Amino acid sequence: MNKVFLILLILNAFNYVTPQSHNPDEILKRVTETFNMIQDYEVDVLINVNVKFLKMPDRQAKIFYKQPDKIFVESEGFALLPKQGLNFSPLTFLKTAHTALFDRMETLNGINTTVIKVIPSGNNSDIILSTLWIDESRNLIMKIESSTKPDGSIIIEFQYSKIDDTFYLPSTMIFTFDVDKVSFPAGITGDMNSESKKKDEKDDIAKHGKVTITYSNYKVNQGLSDELFKKETVD
């Protein structure tokens, strides 16, 4: 009986000790420090939008980023970018008061990740809860799942490539998000044919979207001027 009690005590102790070895605040701090090595970058992007109600060709653009949160998008033609996560930086998670909790270990696409839940404190943040899958060996966020107040949930999946043999930056980001029930003012476009009649049947279908951004030709820490970001800031 005593032996059984002892085994249970040891197992229980392990249960408490394991989470403490994955200190979520420390992990997030290391991720931020890794990201802080990048002061600025410019990168060519290929944007693929896959939303049921939206048909558009793939677009090319150039994104300029400068710490802490300056972003400028340059495109020869018209481009659409997901509103959430475009200017993603781990700093945004730590800028406001939050509580971080270790959740579990999980293998994601063959990479061992630590799953951390981040709950913003107070009522000012639009994010209700974020779950982060972090590759501790490289201090990189591999996946984020966020629930937000106005826009529902968003999942961002990352793939990285090593730039200049030093920095890990995303080579692909896949955004999966809820698109609000969209209604279009048909009166303006003058549509009054059979298409509009189908609308009623599909009006309540929740719409999901996927945007894949492929990054190439990174130029990191080139000392981008602040003037560049005064032209137009996308937030």
Add this chain to the structure above:
Amino acid sequence: MIITLVRIELLKIFKKWRTYIGFIAISILVPVIHTAMYYEGQKSLDFMTRDLQQSFVFVGNLLNGYFISYIILNALTIHIPFLITLVAGDLLAGEATAGTYRILLTRPVSRFQVVSSKFLAGFIYTNLLVLWLALMSLGLGLLIFGFGELIVIRSETIIILDAGDVLWRFMLAYGFATLGMSVVCSLAFLFSSLVENAIGPIISTMAEIIIFIIISALNIEVFKSIQPYLFVNYILNWREFFNDPLDFTRIVESTSILLAHLLLFFGTAVYIFKKKDILT
């Protein structure tokens, strides 16, 4: 011979001031729309895309010549028929009103040649009117607002077409709009062959188009069964050229139906005119 007859008919058409009403109306209306869009276009565009902007950041400008031309074509293809009937309704009935039928038919030409030349002249007028609309809206629009991607907002889809993928669609759309307007011309021409006063065909054609448009727009079960038989239902199918991918079946079907209507109206007008007892 027929070319000479068409030339004479065109001369007659362009000698009447009412012929220029359509051109003047387009010349005034299109720049007014351009001016309004120049100042308020972005607001309209923002309103149209407000739902999309909740999820996406827009980079670049969608307010360009193509977008304005699309809006104008959408708005005017419903109203241009009225401008066409002013001329087409007068083609045969005008001769009766003026009392020139007998003089005309004493010439060494067949009735078929007379009626065909008049119809061809009306057809050319219709083409010129749509061409003028294209020049004014697309030409002037591109000059003022420049080139760019075209956003097409439908009742349940948004299509964004690449700037290089738009011009040929407009060319085909204007071509299709010309066919649609030619059907209107042939209908007014048919009514014109029935009466001896030009007012009747003009009002009859307008009334028929208004009634058909209302029936086409109403989402009532009884009307749904009638709608496929109304030619106005197909006139606005120039929009099909702005679909991605193109629905060839629908385009061919619409084109065939409009062509069939055109031939039917013209054929009936020819038959009536050949059998007509000329008393004036």
